Amino acid sequence: MKISKLNIALLGNPNSGKSSLFNHLTGLRQHVSNFPGVTVDKKSGTILLENGVEANIIDFPGTYSVYPNSSEEKIVINILTDKTNDNYPDLVVYVADATQLERHLLFATQIIDLGLPMIFVLNMIDLISEQGDILDIKPLEKYLGVKVIPVSVRNNAHLDSLTHEISAASQQIKGLEIPIKYIFTDVENFAATRIQKSLSTTSLYTAKVIAHHYKWLNHLDEDQKNKIKTITEQSAFNDLNLQVRETMDRYNHFAPVVRETIKVAKREKKSLTDKIDDIITHRFWGPIIFFAIMFLMFQSIYSWSSVPMDLIETGFASVGNLLTNSLPAGWWTDLLVNGLLAGLGGVLVFVPQIAVLFLLISLLEESGYMSRAVYMFDIIMRKFGMNGRSMVALISSGACAIPAIMSTRTISDPKERLITILVSPLISCSARLPVYAVLVGFVVADTDVLGIFNMQGLVFMGLYLLGIVGALVSALVFKAILKSENNSFLMIELPNYKPPIWKNVFLTVKEKVTSFVVEAGKIIVLISIALWFLASYGPGNDLEEATTNAQNISIEKQLSDQDRDNLIASYKIEASYIGHLGQWIEPAIKPLGFDWKMGIAILTSFAAREVFVGTMATIYSIGSDNDEQTLRQKMASEKRPGTEINVYNPATSMSLLVFYVFAMQCMSTLAIVKRETNTWKWPIIQFIFMSVLAYVGSFIVYQLMT
Amino acid sequence: MTIQRTLLSLLPGESAFIEKLDVGISTCKLLNLGVLPKTKVTMVRKAPFGGAYYIKLDGHQLAVRTEEAATIILENQI
Known part of the structure; x- marks a missing residue:
């Protein structure tokens, strides 16, 4: 008897309604974490059994068989072959789609052979009666040797009896006498018995599965892997052929059982789907x-x-x-x-x-x-x-x-x-729009071409297209560089259309929002504080001097309070660390046609692109950043020091636009990439390649246009 | 030796029985999805831009790529 909480695993093929059942059983008492070391969602929750004891329930990724084709399926096999794993189930609740019983039986019989106690949930029985088929669970129960419970999660039918059965089963988990449903070949027998002895795994079938997958099973150490390697080589264990043989053999065995269990009525020629x-x-x-x-x-x-x-x-x-x-x-x-x-x-x-x-x-x-x-x-x-x-x-x-x-x-x-x-x-995302809107006017005039197209509209469209082309070309480059571990498959089910279950939709939305706020939120808040520090403080007493200067000037010019505050803000940002940084990077961005003011705006835009407009407004000492018109007038009258050349001439503005198309200026995106890839490596690579793209793109545009 | 007929030889709307699968990396996955010998398979249509096929088996539908379809060998009688 285990002292820790009972682990119940929900297993089944994709599209079996497993997750809906999980949502039903746990409701809001569920949370999402990762399986150790990988970015595969582990959805777990607690259910209250009838005797008042709480049990852990884990919704495993949908799996077709013990021969996995995706990293998610591999996690499942890793856990099911490792009794010492924290997530190793004490009881399996297997969910199968009654209308696809034959296919869904494959993995179920494999799990039984792995030696796991099971309750077999036959879902979607409402569709069975709708189609006029006749269901008799006795032959199936006899064949599997486990309790079969027909339910319909969608219609909440018979779910009470399921909770009852789970409670009953968890009271007395049977020591299994391992019913092998698959007859081994001599080769499999030879390899599996030896592996079983060497690893002391209890089920012979577990040993066979390990013989297939030992190379990537992470609970085996190098020594064990070498031993298994020797055994499989000695027995001429052909991985692929034996997989196919086993699968075919299982299908042949349970196909008659499926025919007895579900008497199929005549189908209409064309279904709604x-x-x-x-x-x-x-x-x-x-x-x-x-x-x-x-x-x-x-x-x-x-x-x-x-x-x-x-x-x-x-x-x-x-x-x-x-x-x-x-x-x-x-x-x-x-x-x-x-x-x-x-x-x-x-x-x-x-x-x-x-x-x-x-x-x-x-x-x-x-x-x-x-x-x-x-x-x-x-x-x-x-x-x-x-x-x-x-x-x-x-x-x-x-x-x-x-x-x-x-x-x-x-x-x-x-x-x-x-x-x-x-x-x-x-x-191009929606946050780039305000930047495009401010700058596009400096590139072309608001005129019509050919009577129908608006020039600025065309530039807008061009910027969006540039982003799309950039994404596709980069994808080609990554396709050539990155190594692939898996072989790519399509082979997907096209399930019958069904109305969505709103509870599932609601829980997905809730989970995505929470994970963004919690995971990415931490990083975003930290970066915001760093940016605040850089914009609010400066080296030595630069800031105090800047403030005094601005005050003196505003007294001299007899500015209003509002204008005085704006001027102070403008002087302060220039004297801050970020202002110094902007001036420091000016040589680097000069070939792109940018001055240090734009440098500051680019740096602060790292918080989010739309901050560009706000920063520009501060630098040009305009109080409210909502006033695009005033900002644009200020920017338009800005001349290069000592010349009559407009700072925001078409070349510079176009170059700046191209920079914003390509540059990775969004800490929230970087934070979410870090979360989704589980490492800083990819957000860093992404930041670098997009910055290079932005720099080179702007350089080319500016040099061509001047 | 007779020429093997694969799923690719079916025109949209045509059906045939599967004889066997050419054993390769995709075989197990096809079996998992119910693409089994002696099963009736119907070619429904080709994908809009090619490269994949919409097929129908006993009561369920699948999408397979051309390379995957090429490993599905059909019986000669229709």
Whole structure:
């Protein structure tokens, strides 16, 4: 008897309704963490058994068999072959789709052979009766030797009896007499018995699975691996052929059982799914419908989130004002308002976009549409080293790269996922818009060409296209450089369409928002505080001198209080560390046509791109950064020192625009990339390659235009 | 030696029975997804930009790439 809490594992194929059952059993008593050392979500929660004892329940990634094809499936096999693992289950609740019973039995029989106690949940029985099929669980129960419970998670049918059975089963977990459902060949027998002896694993079948996978099983040490290697070589253990043989053999055994369990009624020629797919995956209409859906999604992210985003921004601004006015002036009030509060605001402002995107994505995912999109665009995205699913991530990057990068979890191939993460921020996001809006007027006049096109509109479009081309070309480069561990597969199920389960949608949105706020939030707040420090302090007493100078000038010129404060702010930022930094990098950015003022704006833009406008407003001592018109007038009249040349001439402005298209100026994105890749390596590489791209791009543009 | 007919030889709407799979890296995954010998397979359509096929098996649908489809060998009788 274990003293620690009982571990119950939910296992089953993808699309078995396993996660819905998990959500039903745990409700809000669930949390997401990572399996040790990998970025695979571990969803766990607690359930209260009938005897009042709490048990751990873990929702394992959907798995087809003990022969894994993705890193997520490998985690599952790693745990199931390692009795000492913290996540090793005491009891397996296996979930199977009754309408796909044959396929879903494969993994179930393998788990039984691994020696794990099991309750077999036969889900979606509502569909069985809908189709007019007749279900009899007795033959199945007899074959498996475990309790079979028919349920419908969607309709909440028979779920009480499930909780009852779990409680009963956990009371007395049987010491298993290991019913091997698969008859070994001589080779397998030879290898497995020896491995079993050498590792003292209890089940013979576990030993066979280890013989297949010992190279990547992380609970084996080098010594054990060498021993197993010798054994498999001695027995001429052919990994691939034996996998195929075992799978075929199992299917042959349970196929008759499936026929006895479910008496299939005559099917209509075309199901509803067939009819929907005739249109939705149509060679011509399919892509058009896809782009229409993506366009609506893009629009919704923009429009639905703009009001709450404004509310968050103004809310934080007024709280900041309130604190500034009511707290005694001092460095810590400043830190609280301009460092901490600004940082928090910078995190929370993304919440509406993340919530809206994941609401829509999980609706598409739940209904079954997403796999159709993957099927249609697989070939195109594969040319760029990505996957059909990357299409959705790249399009949502047009609103914001953060939720887009979070959505790449569904890409199972690690290389395809990584490339998608790396190039997504090159797609122009909504935060670049204000920068484009301020600068585009300096590049071309607001005139019409050919009577229909607006010149500025064309430049805008060109900037977006430049981002897309940049993303695709970078993807090609990464495709060539990065090594692939897995072989890439398509082979996906196109599940029958079904209405989404709202509880699942709601929990996905909640989980994504929480993980962003908690994980990325920590990093963003820290960087905000660092930026606040750099902009508020300067070397020696530079700041005091700057303030006195500004005050003297404003007395001389008899400026109003408002103008005086603006002038002081402008002098102060120039004298601060970040101002010095801006002047220090001026030689480096001069070939791009930038002066130190732009240097400061580029540095502060690292917090977020839209900060550019605010910083420019401070430098040009305009109080409110909302006043784009005044800012633009100030910028337009700015001359290079000692000349009559406009600072914001077309060449410089275009160069600055190109810089903003390519540069990685978003700490929130970097923070989320760190979280999603579980290392600082990739955000650093991403920052460097995007900066190089921005620098070279701006250099070329500026040199060509002057 | 007769020429082996693969899934790729089916036109949209045509069906056939699977004889066997050419053993390779994708075989196990295909078996996991229910692509089994003696099963009836229907070619539904080709992907809009090519490279993949929409196929239908006993009560469920799959998408497979061209290379994956090429390993699915069909019985000669329809």
